[in-house]
Amino acid sequence: ALVDKANYRHFMAKEIHEQPEVVGHTLARYVDMATERVTMPVKLPFDFKDIQRISITACGTASYAGFVAKYWLERLARLPVELDVASEFRYREAPLRKGDLAIFISQSGETADTLAALRYAKAQGAHTLSVVNVPTSTIARESETVLQTLAGPEIGVASTKAFTCQLMVLASLAVAAGKARGELSDADEAKLVHGLVEIPRLMSEALTTEVQIEKLAREISKSRDVLYLGRGTSYPLALEGALKLKEISYIHAEGYAAGELKHGPIALIDEHMPVVVIAPYDKVFEKTVSNMQEVAARGGKIILMTDAKGAAEATIQSLVTIVMPDMGATFAPIVYAVPVQLLAYHTAVVMGTDVDQPRNLAKSVTVE
Numbered sequence: 001a002l003v004d005k006a007n008y009r010h011f012m013a014k015e016i017h018e019q020p021e022v023v024g025h026t027l028a029r030y031v032d033m034a035t036e037r038v039t040m041p042v043k044l045p046f047d048f049k050d051i052q053r054i055s056i057t058a059c060g061t062a063s064y065a066g067f068v069a070k071y072w073l074e075r076l077a078r079l080p081v082e083l084d085v086a087s088e089f090r091y092r093e094a095p096l097r098k099g100d101l102a103i104f105i106s107q108s109g110e111t112a113d114t115l116a117a118l119r120y121a122k123a124q125g126a127h128t129l130s131v132v133n134v135p136t137s138t139i140a141r142e143s144e145t146v147l148q149t150l151a152g153p154e155i156g157v158a159s160t161k162a163f164t165c166q167l168m169v170l171a172s173l174a175v176a177a178g179k180a181r182g183e184l185s186d187a188d189e190a191k192l193v194h195g196l197v198e199i200p201r202l203m204s205e206a207l208t209t210e211v212q213i214e215k216l217a218r219e220i221s222k223s224r225d226v227l228y229l230g231r232g233t234s235y236p237l238a239l240e241g242a243l244k245l246k247e248i249s250y251i252h253a254e255g256y257a258a259g260e261l262k263h264g265p266i267a268l269i270d271e272h273m274p275v276v277v278i279a280p281y282d283k284v285f286e287k288t289v290s291n292m293q294e295v296a297a298r299g300g301k302i303i304l305m306t307d308a309k310g311a312a313e314a315t316i317q318s319l320v321t322i323v324m325p326d327m328g329a330t331f332a333p334i335v336y337a338v339p340v341q342l343l344a345y346h347t348a349v350v351m352g353t354d355v356d357q358p359r360n361l362a363k364s365v366t367v368e
């Protein structure tokens with residue numbers, strides 16, 4: 001299919017803005033909005049009650065979707081999850097038992113390392129389930145179960161809408177697993193599904209932060225390094241934020257678990273180092289605030305992405321706050337992905353890089 005940029009300057013901008021719509025499409029395939037139940041579009045060839053552990057494997061941005069899913073599956077379904085990048089998983093001979101569940105996440109469905117990891121898991125007798133955007137891809141064809149993301153064609157090399165659609169599918173799967181294992185009641189399921197149904201609207205609201213982020217991007221573009229911090233499900237999002245920024249703006253960026261700050265990266269902080277803190281007001285918010293205080297005390301410039309409650313509670317100077325819509329904490333990473341992507345995008349635009357085709361990168365990596 002021929003895809004154009006519509007009125008956008010880059011495919012990436014178009015794809016960021018399409019997210020409320022395509023995440024909504026994806027959601028409609030995995031939940032029944034009327035009854036507020038999760039409905040897998042295909043019958044799973046295993047019962048979650050029989051699964052003892054899950055391994056998740058992917059590359060790049062898809063691996064960060066997997067990392068968020070680890071938190072969800074462990075919390076909602078009490079299933080232990082191991083997460084690997086495919087280039088490691090395929091060679092380290094990870095012991096899988098027959099009947100284990102191995103999940104693979106890939107936009108293209110053609111990434112060579114992810115495909116090799118899938119073949120390895122299959123040979124070990126594991127159930128293989130893949131979350132892919134291209135249903136005719138090799139990974140989709142070779143997987144026992146395919147859960148499709150309905151992001152539509154993604155042209156920008158840096159993944160955006162595929163990522164949030166992957167999160168939507170994985171969130172639904174985690175709720176289904178929790179339900180099947182008796183960890184979630186009907187009422188819990190309804191509440192969680194209700195939360196998922198709200199997400200497209202919340203993403204549209206999150207897009208209104210763009211004007212503010214555009215201004216901020218001019219500041220960020222003057223930096224040599226940027227640090228991203230988060231706790232809980234915001235930690236993988238910090239990793240994704242740093243990846244997005246470095247791949248399209250070529251500014252060095254690192255994502256860290258907020259609690260690890262004192263074990264190294266704090267040594268780098270001075271007034272030239274912006275620190276992006278992703279922190280919806282949740283159970284670990286106070287802990288993250290104390291990490292922000294450590295940054296502020298060393299003159300670091302903080303960019304805080306939080307909600308109104310968090311903004312009111314975080315009394316720290318030298319702070320730019322991006323105020324996000326109020327929402328439950330569980331699925332916040334799907335919505336917080338939006339400002340994270342916008343910041344990378346606008347910084348790259350200021351830098352004048354080739355946003356859709358960054359140097360040295362390929363959309364689909366079919367070689368090792």
Ligand code: G6P
Nearest residue numbers: 059060061062106107108111159
């Ligand atoms: C490349 C792309 C990334 C993508 C990764 C995995 O590095 O530039 O945006 O996240 O491959 O691709 P996949 O198609 O397997 O999701």
